[in-house]
Amino acid sequence: MYWEYNTYDESQVKDKVEKHNLSTEVVKLLLSRGIDSDDDIQKFLNAGVEDLEDPFDFERMEEVVEKVIRAKDGKSKVFIYGDYDVDGITASVYLTIVFNLIGVETSYYIPNRMDEGYGLNRQAIDYVNERSGKVIITVDTGINSVEDFEYAKSLGIDVIITDHHKIIKDKKEKLLVINPKLSKNYRFKYLSGAGVAFKVACAVYKKLGADPKHLYEHLDIVMIGTIADVMPLTDENRVIVKNGLVALKETKIKGLKSLLRYLKLSPKDISTTDISFFVSPLLNALGRIGKSRTGADFFLEGNDHELYSIIEDMKKSNNKRRILERKIFNEINDEVEKIEDKNSLKYLFFKSHDWHPGVIGVVASRLSIRYNIPVILISLQNNFGKASCRSVAGINIFNILNNISDTLIRFGGHDLAAGFIVAKDQLEVVERAIAKGIGESTKKYKKDIIKIDYNYPLEMVDDNFIGELSKIAPFGSANPYPLFVDKDLKFIRVKKFGVEDKHFKTFLEKNGKLYSAVGFNLAHKIDEDNYMNETFEIAYYPEKICYNNNKIIQIKIKDIKIIS
Numbered sequence: 001m002y003w004e005y006n007t008y009d010e011s012q013v014k015d016k017v018e019k020h021n022l023s024t025e026v027v028k029l030l031l032s033r034g035i036d037s038d039d040d041i042q043k044f045l046n047a048g049v050e051d052l053e054d055p056f057d058f059e060r061m062e063e064v065v066e067k068v069i070r071a072k073d074g075k076s077k078v079f080i081y082g083d084y085d086v087d088g089i090t091a092s093v094y095l096t097i098v099f100n101l102i103g104v105e106t107s108y109y110i111p112n113r114m115d116e117g118y119g120l121n122r123q124a125i126d127y128v129n130e131r132s133g134k135v136i137i138t139v140d141t142g143i144n145s146v147e148d149f150e151y152a153k154s155l156g157i158d159v160i161i162t163d164h165h166k167i168i169k170d171k172k173e174k175l176l177v178i179n180p181k182l183s184k185n186y187r188f189k190y191l192s193g194a195g196v197a198f199k200v201a202c203a204v205y206k207k208l209g210a211d212p213k214h215l216y217e218h219l220d221i222v223m224i225g226t227i228a229d230v231m232p233l234t235d236e237n238r239v240i241v242k243n244g245l246v247a248l249k250e251t252k253i254k255g256l257k258s259l260l261r262y263l264k265l266s267p268k269d270i271s272t273t274d275i276s277f278f279v280s281p282l283l284n285a286l287g288r289i290g291k292s293r294t295g296a297d298f299f300l301e302g303n304d305h306e307l308y309s310i311i312e313d314m315k316k317s318n319n320k321r322r323i324l325e326r327k328i329f330n331e332i333n334d335e336v337e338k339i340e341d342k343n344s345l346k347y348l349f350f351k352s353h354d355w356h357p358g359v360i361g362v363v364a365s366r367l368s369i370r371y372n373i374p375v376i377l378i379s380l381q382n383n384f385g386k387a388s389c390r391s392v393a394g395i396n397i398f399n400i401l402n403n404i405s406d407t408l409i410r411f412g413g414h415d416l417a418a419g420f421i422v423a424k425d426q427l428e429v430v431e432r433a434i435a436k437g438i439g440e441s442t443k444k445y446k447k448d449i450i451k452i453d454y455n456y457p458l459e460m461v462d463d464n465f466i467g468e469l470s471k472i473a474p475f476g477s478a479n480p481y482p483l484f485v486d487k488d489l490k491f492i493r494v495k496k497f498g499v500e501d502k503h504f505k506t507f508l509e510k511n512g513k514l515y516s517a518v519g520f521n522l523a524h525k526i527d528e529d530n531y532m533n534e535t536f537e538i539a540y541y542p543e544k545i546c547y548n549n550n551k552i553i554q555i556k557i558k559d560i561k562i563i564s
Contacts, residue, residue: 001559003485003539005452006032016041025456025465029472029482032453045471047239049216055203057186058178064200065207067135067158067176072104076134080108081120083140083193084292086283090225091139091162091197093299094218098201101214107131110292120159125152137200138162140193140225142177142412149175162196165412188236194225195240220248220256221299227272228280230417232478241474245270255298258307259314266546272474273543285317288358289324324359326499328352328377329366336371345371347438349431351378351385361388361419368392369521374438376431383424384409391416400437404430450559452539456484458508458515461542461553469542483558486510487537494531496523508538508555516547519557526560537561 008028016027020041030036035044043051055061071078078099082092092108099106109124120136120143128136136152137160143149152159161177178196180189191199198215205212223244231237248267251257260267263278286295291313298310332350339345348367357379364375368390374397378385391397396415405411407429411420422430475481492507492514504523508515517540519525527534539559544551 002449003452003559003561004449006454008032008454012036020045022471023468026468026471029453029469032451032482033472033479044238047242049239049243052202052236052239053186053188053199055199055206058180058183058199058203059185060176061178061200061203063176064137064160064178065203067160068099068104068137068200068204069207071135072102074134075105077128077132078104078106078135078137079128079131079133080106080197081124081128081136081138081141082108082110082296084110084112084287084295085140086228086280086287086295087193087225088140089283089287089292089295090221090228090299091192091194093296094194094221094225095137095139095197095201096296096300097218097221098214099204102205102208102210104204107133108293108296110287110296112292120148120152122148122151125155125157128152128157129155133157135160139197140164140229143175146174162193162200164191164193164196165414190232190234191236192222192226192229192231194222194229195231195237198222198240216243217247217250217252219244219246220251221253223248224275224279224283227275227476228284230477233272233474233476234478238474238479241272241476245272245474253299254302255300255307255310258304259298259311262311264546269544269546269551271543272476276476281321282311282314282318285314285321288362289317289321289356321359321362322499324356325363325366328355328360328363330500332363332367332377333370336367342371345373346442347373347435348375348377349434350376351380351427353380355379357381357386357388361390361417364388364390365417374434376434378422378427380424385422385424385427387420387422389413389418389420391418395438395441400434400441403437404433407433450483450539451480452485453482454484456486458486458489458510458555459513461515461555463544463553466542466544466553481541481556481558483539483541485537485539487535487563489536489538491526491531491534491536494526494528496526498523515555516552517555517557519560522557522560534562537563 008031013024013027017024019038030041035041080092080095082088089110092110096106096108109127111124120138135158139162142161142163149159161175163179178200180186180191201215205215219240223241226237226240233241248270265274283295286292294310294313301307360377360379364377368375372392374391374395376387376389378387389397397418398413398415401411401418401420407426409421411418413419469482488510490509492509494504494506496504502523503520504526505518508517538557540555540557542553542555545554
């Protein structure tokens with residue numbers, strides 16, 4: 001992996017340090033992220049809920065609010081129809097909670113991944129109709145066909161589509177849609193599904209003149225969905241996640257308190273990394289392997305016994321997910337390892353009748369990280385294939401699929417993560433088209449680059465430095481963890497862990513002092529026999545973690561180079 005160092009205009013750094021009373025280290029991190037004007041620096045560092053966009057900037061938000069308020073006044077039921085992933089589940093429960101708090105009778109419906117698939121369907125519409133529902137609001141998902149919309153309309157049910165995925169084929173003008181990617185007026189395009197649900201709630205509260213405190217004290221739910229869906233943590237998402245982490249400290253959700261206790265995470269010290277690696281996988285496991293609705297029930301359940309049962313279901317589903325993922329990963333990885341010239345690989349395209357469609361996305365992601373190429377995995381069922389695609393920087397898999405949309409039964413997603421359904425007899429056509437698109441994209445970008453902010457010796461990493469870094473947090477997509485470099489390090493007591501021992505823990509020794517460190521997905525770079533005789537240079541970032549009830553600084557290693 002090639003390390004590319006950021007460069008700085010020292011006179012500009014000095015100017016910003018003096019103007020904003022910031023440390024040199026923080027100013028450099030801001031500049032490396034393109035935050036260089038005085039206004040942008042202040043907005044980035046001090047953004048609050050008052051800086052959120054007006055929800056009525058969405059062109060048809062007035063119509064949406066009118067339908068919700070009409071349901072409230074007529075004491076009609078509103079049903080939130082959410083996708084079965086974490087983003088969809090959190091969007092569903094957030095609207096359910098904040099609507100019920102202002103007298104809008106609201107419930108939710110989470111489809112079963114295996115039986116119902118993606119998007120609103122007649123089975124769900126019938127469910128709502130049988131329970132006297134008069135409004136359906138989809139979150140993090142759209143509608144499979146205009147015919148479904150017409151069917152709901154024939155039953156006297158209004159359908160509101162809220163989503164954040166890129167548009168597929170026509171805009172379906174008949175539908176009432178709130179989607180930042182379709183809006184001409186709404187400035188920020190990268191809200192999660194939960195983020196869009198939050199904006200709908202903001203609009204309803206604003207129109208009714210309701211106290212907005214309920215919106216903000218439940219932002220921890222929206223925060224989880226935003227992080228789980230790997231949204232860029234800039235602009236409005238930065239405000240949502242920053243305030244969501246604050247809300248989590250005094251969370252109103254009993255289930256989250258129980259889950260954090262089980263995970264041994266302190267809500268006061270929790271980070272975006274903790275949400276990504278510990279909280280989200282457990283919630284996601286229910287949608288992938290277990291009963292999708294249970295993930296939503298978890299946020300609303302108040303009974304300790306029931307919560308314990310749900311968390312047990314999460315653990316079982318997560319363990320089953322890991323077993324299935326490991327089996328599929330090993331099966332594919334064994335095939336790839338047989339290829340002599342792996343550097344010639346431009347993508348991976350595999351299919352099987354034996355794969356569970358709920359886990360292939362995670363496997364595709366792991367393989368994509370391992371080989372740094374796009375991965376397309378397809379679960380075959382009867383005469384159809386359900387695919388999960390994961391890509392890498394510079395190769396927009398959504399656009400590639402969009403170019404062959406006429407060949408696909410359905411597709412959707414984002415630039416680097418997408419999915420599609422295709423007839424089995426069209427798989428060869430689809431692979432050829434994807435290969436062509438990847439080949440054309442590959443020529444346009446450089447792979448294997450990580451950006452280094454600056455050199456920073458480990459002996460200078462202390463609580464004060466961690467505090468300075470926190471001014472740039474929360475970290476995630478589009479606001480990555482800062483990366484520093486130090487050298488002349490020895491690894492002491494390397495211990496590998498995780499599936500296939502892909503991670504490792506160690507102590508870094510420099511000038512007789514030891515530093516606790518961990519390297520995720522880097523164990524393959526450590527020679528088990530000779531590492532003690534080597535001297536290393538590392539790219540890293542430091543984090544404060546809780547270990548044995550004590551707060552310590554841990555060095556997170558991003559990449560390794562042997563220097564002797």
